[in-house]
Amino acid sequence: MSEPTPRFGASMDIRFAEDIGAFAEFLTELGLDHVELRAGYLDAREDGPAPEILRDVARTYDLTYSVHAPHIDVAPGNINDQLRSAVVDATTEALDFAAAIDAVGVVVHGGSVRTRYPERVHAYVRERAVETIRACARHAADVDVPLCLENQRTRREKRRFTATPERLASFLEAVDVGPAALRITLDVGHAKASGIDYDRFVDRFGDRIHLVHLHDNDGETDAHDPLPSFRAVGESIGAPYNILEMKSLADIERCVQAGSH
Numbered sequence: 001m002s003e004p005t006p007r008f009g010a011s012m013d014i015r016f017a018e019d020i021g022a023f024a025e026f027l028t029e030l031g032l033d034h035v036e037l038r039a040g041y042l043d044a045r046e047d048g049p050a051p052e053i054l055r056d057v058a059r060t061y062d063l064t065y066s067v068h069a070p071h072i073d074v075a076p077g078n079i080n081d082q083l084r085s086a087v088v089d090a091t092t093e094a095l096d097f098a099a100a101i102d103a104v105g106v107v108v109h110g111g112s113v114r115t116r117y118p119e120r121v122h123a124y125v126r127e128r129a130v131e132t133i134r135a136c137a138r139h140a141a142d143v144d145v146p147l148c149l150e151n152q153r154t155r156r157e158k159r160r161f162t163a164t165p166e167r168l169a170s171f172l173e174a175v176d177v178g179p180a181a182l183r184i185t186l187d188v189g190h191a192k193a194s195g196i197d198y199d200r201f202v203d204r205f206g207d208r209i210h211l212v213h214l215h216d217n218d219g220e221t222d223a224h225d226p227l228p229s230f231r232a233v234g235e236s237i238g239a240p241y242n243i244l245e246m247k248s249l250a251d252i253e254r255c256v257q258a259g260s261h
Contacts, residue, residue, distance in 0.1 A: 006234060007064055009034025010244040010252050011213075014041040018249070020049050024061040026249060030256045035063055036107070036211075036243045039094040040070035051100035058102070065103040066148075066211055066241060069094040069136075076111035077129030077161075079121075084128055091136040091147075099143040104241055105210050107148050107185045108136060110162035110171055112155070126161055130174045133182070141181035148211050150185035151201060153222055154194040163194055165204040183210035188233060189245070193222050202237050212242045226251050228258035 009032045012023050024035060037054075049057075058065060069091045078084040091108055098106045111129035113122050133149065140147040151168055152160040162168040168184070175182060184201075186209045191198040202209065214230040217223040224247050227233065234242035246252045 004240060006238070006240055006242060007034040008032050008231060008234060008242045008244070009036065009063070010246065011036040011038065011068070012041070013247065014038070015247060016249060020054060021057055021060075024057050024063055027252075028061045028063075030253065032244075032256070033061075033063055034066070034241055034243060036066045036068055036245075037103075038068040039090075039097060040068075040072050040074075051097070054101040064241065065098070065101050066105045066107065066243065067094050067098040067101075067103050068107040069109075071109050074109070076109065076132040077113060077125035077127075079125060079128065081128075084132055088132055088135050091132075092139045095136065095140055095143050095145055095147065098145045103145060105146045105148045105183065105185075106140065107150050107211060107213075108133065109152055110149055110160070110168075112152070112158040112160040115157055115159050122159060126171075126174075129161055130171065133171075134175045134177060137175060137177035137182040141177070146181055146183045146210055148183045148185040150213070151187055151190050153187075153190040163190075164196060165200045168201070169204060179208045184208050185211040185213060186237060186239065187213040187215075187245075188227075188237075189213065189215040189217050189222060189224060192219055193217050195219065198233075198237070207238075209237060209239045210241065212237050212239045213245045214242055215245045224251075226255035226258065228255055230255060 113125040137147045154163045161171050186201050188198045216225040216227040
């Protein structure tokens with residue numbers, strides 16, 4: 001049996017005024033067939049769509065969905081356990097939402113610790129982040145929606161636990177939840193801004209890469225610029241779902257049109 005054709009789509013940003021129906025129509029006119037919804041961004045909208053509306057939009061436009069769990073001001077390794085528990089609650093809520101709309105995965109960040117803190121704090125924060133992701137991944141198994149841990153870009157002032165292939169592999173090993181429930185989101189822009197060839201993640205994790213975030217930058221800043229070669233990049237990675245992460249609808253359109261020439 002042949003593998004399903006990879007899907008390409010885009011993330012719906014908080015800066016976009018369109019509702020989900022209009023965004024779906026915009027994408028399908030460009031030949032795209034996947035939408036990533038950001039749970040934290042939907043919280044800021046008064047017209048947040050109900051699951052039945054999202055399922056209807058998906059049927060109408062032949063779309064699939066992924067969901068990005070809340071990530072702004074979210075710290076999976078928070079040393080305050082009440083705040084860390086809130087991260088678990090927010091992420092499991094995103095997983096429940098994803099299950100209700102038949103989404104194919106939920107993107108999550110692994111967390112970080114400030115480099116200026118002593119090593120004992122580094123170890124403690126990472127341990128707490130591992131506990132958070134483990135709890136969320138077990139819930140992902142319960143609702144049958146994979147949790148997809150994303151590689152974040154390196155930062156001088158922070159040690160991010162999933163920024164390199166080695167750190168990501170070590171983090172996954174510590175979480176110790178199988179690939180059916182815990183997979184990977186490969187962000188090629190984050191890899192480039194970290195000075196890492198994204199092929200290193202592909203070589204290390206292969207089929208465990210379930211979602212791909214596609215955008216470009218100058219190799220230093222996380223600019224989320226258009227990536228005209230997005231289809232070739234996505235096809236070289238081989239993941240089933242590929243998502244443009246642009247800052248404007250015009251950038252998505254520019255990216256697709258440039259890539260078609």
